[in-house]
Every structure is written in C-alpha cells, then in structure tokens.
Amino acid sequence: MIKSVLRKLEHHHLLSTAETQALAEAIARPRYVKPHEDLVSRGDSPGRVTLLLDGFATRYKTLEDGRRQILGLLVPGDFCDLHSAVLGRMDHSIATVSPATVATMRADVVEQLSTRHSSLAHALLWCTLIDDAITREWVVNLGRRTAYERTAHFFCEIHARLAAVGLSRGSSCRLPLTQTELGETLGISTVHVNRTLQELRRKGLVTIRGGELTIHDHDQLMADALFDPDYLYALGQKHPPTRNAANG
Amino acid sequence: MIKSVLRKLEHHHLLSTAETQALAEAIARPRYVKPHEDLVSRGDSPGRVTLLLDGFATRYKTLEDGRRQILGLLVPGDFCDLHSAVLGRMDHSIATVSPATVATMRADVVEQLSTRHSSLAHALLWCTLIDDAITREWVVNLGRRTAYERTAHFFCEIHARLAAVGLSRGSSCRLPLTQTELGETLGISTVHVNRTLQELRRKGLVTIRGGELTIHDHDQLMADALFDPDYLYALGQKHPPTRNAANG
DNA sequence: TAGAAAATCTAACACATGTTTGTGAATGCA
DNA sequence: TGCATTCACAAACATGTGTTAGATTTTCTA
Numbered sequence: 115m116i117k118s119v120l121r122k123l124e125h126h127h128l129l130s131t132a133e134t135q136a137l138a139e140a141i142a143r144p145r146y147v148k149p150h151e152d153l154v155s156r157g158d159s160p161g162r163v164t165l166l167l168d169g170f171a172t173r174y175k176t177l178e179d180g181r182r183q184i185l186g187l188l189v190p191g192d193f194c195d196l197h198s199a200v201l202g203r204m205d206h207s208i209a210t211v212s213p214a215t216v217a218t219m220r221a222d223v224v225e226q227l228s229t230r231h232s233s234l235a236h237a238l239l240w241c242t243l244i245d246d247a248i249t250r251e252w253v254v255n256l257g258r259r260t261a262y263e264r265t266a267h268f269f270c271e272i273h274a275r276l277a278a279v280g281l282s283r284g285s286s287c288r289l290p291l292t293q294t295e296l297g298e299t300l301g302i303s304t305v306h307v308n309r310t311l312q313e314l315r316r317k318g319l320v321t322i323r324g325g326e327l328t329i330h331d332h333d334q335l336m337a338d339a340l341f342d343p344d345y346l347y348a349l350g351q352k353h354p355p356t357r358n359a360a361n362g
Numbered sequence: 363m364i365k366s367v368l369r370k371l372e373h374h375h376l377l378s379t380a381e382t383q384a385l386a387e388a389i390a391r392p393r394y395v396k397p398h399e400d401l402v403s404r405g406d407s408p409g410r411v412t413l414l415l416d417g418f419a420t421r422y423k424t425l426e427d428g429r430r431q432i433l434g435l436l437v438p439g440d441f442c443d444l445h446s447a448v449l450g451r452m453d454h455s456i457a458t459v460s461p462a463t464v465a466t467m468r469a470d471v472v473e474q475l476s477t478r479h480s481s482l483a484h485a486l487l488w489c490t491l492i493d494d495a496i497t498r499e500w501v502v503n504l505g506r507r508t509a510y511e512r513t514a515h516f517f518c519e520i521h522a523r524l525a526a527v528g529l530s531r532g533s534s535c536r537l538p539l540t541q542t543e544l545g546e547t548l549g550i551s552t553v554h555v556n557r558t559l560q561e562l563r564r565k566g567l568v569t570i571r572g573g574e575l576t577i578h579d580h581d582q583l584m585a586d587a588l589f590d591p592d593y594l595y596a597l598g599q600k601h602p603p604t605r606n607a608a609n610g
Numbered sequence: 611t612a613g614a615a616a617a618t619c620t621a622a623c624a625c626a627t628g629t630t631t632g633t634g635a636a637t638g639c640a
Numbered sequence: 641t642g643c644a645t646t647c648a649c650a651a652a653c654a655t656g657t658g659t660t661a662g663a664t665t666t667t668c669t670a
Binding site: 175177183186197200201236239242244245247249251252254256258300340344 | 425426477498499500546
C-alpha cells in the first residue's frame, strides 16, 4: 500500500534504504475514510501531513455564496497537505471523492527527516513542485481552453498521472467523479459537462461509465485537447536518468 | 533595491544578519531589462535563479495555436524561477511587462545557502508556497467567478500584494498591463476586458489609467469580488507574530 | 427487494462572453 | 515633427455556456 508513495518519490531519484525505512516508520497505520468526507478543512492547522494511499480526493475551495471549485485531483501516492507544515494552516479543504485509505505523519517528524536526509527532502519538494506545475496547467485549461478541450485535457492528464503510479490498465483507468464534480473541476455547469461528454463519446474518443474512464483514441484526444505532457515532468515515464542502467 | 526582497522574506520570520548578508553577497549586480522581453523561456534550464527587483513580469504559457494565458503576475521582491532549481527546466516562460530590474543567483549557491541556513531555506520555501496559494486562488477565479468578479478580485489581490512590499500609495498602485494582457490574465477577450473596466468605472469602484490603478471604494470592490485575503497569508500585514513588539 | 436518493440525460430558453471590424487617441520611433 | 504602431473604445452580431425544470436511469440502503 505504501508502494504507491515510494514509487512516486522515486520518480525523482532513488532513495536509500535508510531513507525509505525512516519514511515507512514515520507513517502511521493506514486509516480508512468514507467517500465525501473532509480529510483536512480550510483553516485547519493539522500538525500532521496526510498521504493518500488509495482512492481519490480533491482539493477545493468554496465561495461565500456556495460556488465550489475543485483545485486539484489527488490520486494514490499524492501528499495532501505537505505545504501546511510550512504555511501553518490550510487555505483550502481536501475531501475524499471515493472510499479512500490515508496515512499521516507528524509534521515535525517530516521536518526532522528532511534535515537528516537531504535527498528525501528533495523528493518531497519535488512532489510539491510537480503539484504546482499541474495547478499552473489548470490555469491554462480554465483560462484558454473551451469546455470541450478542457474536458479532453483533463482526461489526458488523469490517465497519464494514474499510469505513472501503475493505476491504469491500457487505455482505461478509474475516475470516480460525478458530472457535478467534473463541472466543479472544469469550471463549467453540470449540464454542459453532460453535453461535452456526449460529444467526446460521439466522436469515439472517450467513454466514462461507472467511475471508469476509457480512452478509445488517445492520439485524437491529445490533439483535440492541445495536450502536452511536458508539465508532468516525465511523471509518466518509469524512471528518469538518475536511475542507472539496470532498470526494473 | 534589494530591500523589496528582504522585506518579503521577513514577512515569514526574521533572518539573522549572517543570513541576509550571505544572501546579499550571492546576488549578482542588478541588470536592467526592457519591457516585453523574456527573462526565462519554457524549456530553459537556467542554472541561475532570477529575482525581480523592480518592475512587473508575468509567468505565461502559449498553446500551439497561439492562445496565451498569464499564470501569474510577478511584482518587485518576487522570485521568478526558484522551482527550476529543483525541477531542472522551465515548464513556462517569464517575461517583463514593464521596464524591469532583475538580479540572479547561481542555483547551486542558493542550494548551499539553504543547507547552511535553515531559516533561509524556510523563507524561500515559504515564498514558493505563497505563490502556489495565489495560483490556486486564480483557479477559483477562472473557474467560478464571472468576468466582472474576476477583474475586481485581481485588482484587490494586486493592491494587497503591492502594499505588502511598500509599493502602494493609499488606494493607488502601479499596474502597467494593457487590456490585452489583462484579458490574458483573466481568461477573457480584450473587448470584454474593456466592457468590464467600464462597468467598474461606472460603479465608481476602480479606475485604471496610464498603468496606474486606483481603487475608489475598497469595501465594495472586495464585496463584489468575493475577495478574502486569507490565501495571501497576511502578506498584507506589516510583520506577523514572530516579529517582536518593536515593529517598524 | 422495495423505496428513496443520487446521478444521468433532455429540452427550451436566457445571457455572458467572443468575434469581427472599425474609429480615434495615445505612444513610440525615425 | 511626422509616420507607424499600439492601445482604448465602440457597435453589431454570433455562439458557447448557464439556468431551470423535469423525465429516466442507476445506485444506495433499509
């Protein structure tokens, strides 16, 4: 279960056995969380860092009048709130969307480990910065792409990210979001999500059913989305340069 | 000139004289840059970290077909590409919008300083995380706010951020963006920017002229924008708790 | 397994925003 | 000082997306 996290951290570069062990020890015993439950809420000062081991979660913010925007989709292996260890409190909330398994680590322990193991610190920072790169791409998505392009782009991204942690089966992967949640992610209304999904289906590019996303024509989807996986920093590749020849 | 940076770093908590001195020494002699010139381009692996000392700059990305989205506005005191030191290359470009003064530091020197001076490392990380919080709020802005609300929100944010580095005069501050650039920031067309600015003016909330932004009714503007400065983490306050009583 | 609740899907209509095109004013450059 | 360029502003029209409301289907749960 902890594998998904290690796999992600090692995308960056390999950790020593001492490091992975220290990390594994710091991780509290996994906890099961029901769908649609807050893991951390805006304003919290958790003092613990939460790690998503299984299932899906969203970062989100709600405006005074109830409008909700999803800021990011968290997939297994993602850290939920590393930044809160430095900033002290959460400026947004995080909620599960599916049944999930999470583990936590004490923030001060993470800090200690980071000072002791510089490449662990580096790996954690790397995770945070990839998240930022993804958020920036979402800004492009919301600002400059049409609803259709946005949706296509989102599907490309999710498939790539899940593939990176070994959670895709060929052209399929899980994506347990309702059309309402998709709308809150893509900045469009639920009704328009429905229209858009129909168009993607009609063109034979994508079907989504029962929380399962299937991409039928990856090339065309990427083209329609103006998708360039550059910003994922080879998250989709097995192991970047630092890994030596004997790749597994 | 270096003051703007220090002032920002010290929002977080005070640096020792040794630290500020080490930082000052690492900063190469300032360089003047013309408006609308790239400071770093997408794909670059700069090896140096750039610091904006004076003037304005934008992070931006361009889609294959030419559509451009501004991902962030950089104001004096902001780091342009701290993350590139870890990620290795830029996933977006940074360009000046006004005449600007910048300085650079070698990435490896920054890394060295960070390991030697932990509270400097902390301060730099803090800057990065604030940037992320701002980017997340931009996602909300683009995804859930109307053109009018977005524009109002953007003006609130810029004024708060400039006030934080001592670059506002009462209800006014510089904002040298053309209506086209505002559109690329707010995810709307140039024509619609014009319409929106007129509405803000008609309501007596804001005027923008000759690169100068003036807010006539701050309360109403914040209300219309659904602006909550929370996400700026008290960037707008002089000095947070860690600073002792004798505040300047 | 029935009933309730949630999610998908449709349709009609409203409207915010985009597009195109053009004018006049401001700005920069030779 | 004049010319070219950029910028702000305007009007008419096109359209993508939002809204409201309701019918169907699926999923949950008692």
